[in-house]
Amino acid sequence: MSVHDEVLAAAKDMLRLGLTAGTSGNVSGRLEDGHVVITPSSVPYEDMVLADLVVLDADGKVVEGTRAPSSEKLVHLAAYQRYPEVGSVIHAHPVYASMFAVAREPIPCVIDEFAVYVGGDVPCAEYAMTGTPELGEQAADCLADRGSALLANHGTVTVSGSVEGALHQLGVVERAAQIIWGARALGKVAELPEETNATLSGYYRMLRQRQG
Numbered sequence: 001m002s003v004h005d006e007v008l009a010a011a012k013d014m015l016r017l018g019l020t021a022g023t024s025g026n027v028s029g030r031l032e033d034g035h036v037v038i039t040p041s042s043v044p045y046e047d048m049v050l051a052d053l054v055v056l057d058a059d060g061k062v063v064e065g066t067r068a069p070s071s072e073k074l075v076h077l078a079a080y081q082r083y084p085e086v087g088s089v090i091h092a093h094p095v096y097a098s099m100f101a102v103a104r105e106p107i108p109c110v111i112d113e114f115a116v117y118v119g120g121d122v123p124c125a126e127y128a129m130t131g132t133p134e135l136g137e138q139a140a141d142c143l144a145d146r147g148s149a150l151l152a153n154h155g156t157v158t159v160s161g162s163v164e165g166a167l168h169q170l171g172v173v174e175r176a177a178q179i180i181w182g183a184r185a186l187g188k189v190a191e192l193p194e195e196t197n198a199t200l201s202g203y204y205r206m207l208r209q210r211q212g
Ligand SMILES: [Zn+2]
Pocket: 024, 025, 072, 091, 092, 093, 154, 155
């Protein structure tokens, strides 16, 4: 499967899994030559085909494709530029994680699996308006040792070594946000022991470097 195929498949899966709605969100992958293949702006995921994908250079210039690239391309490019081990970026608007983004509150790392895939609490980036270079920089600031970050009053951004990994991780984050929301309704969220967090976030850092 080429990176183009993986990006298209993940975009369709993201909609199917309810991790985004309408044409919101976007998926990208880094190509071997350093260019980035990304989903286009305003094309419904159900109708999207390989020819709709757009290839960008590191400055965001379109080098392949006829569509307009996603309006959040700068969020993707900032993560690739900052972290050479990152091979895929997904920006989405999943409901439960976005609730934390609106509250501007981190999603706490209170589930074992979450620590392994995400590396710790999902931090909330400083607010910056959609489509601006500041939004990309604020998000990238949060992703040094975490697989995901919240974009204040907006949604999520997830980075991984592979497209498949990024989609899986997005699902882990959304599910955790839903579980924590429910646990809070029950009245209590117990923290993981410090030792568990330290050990599992260490696995995350190891995995992230190995994927690069
Ligand atoms: Zn968005």
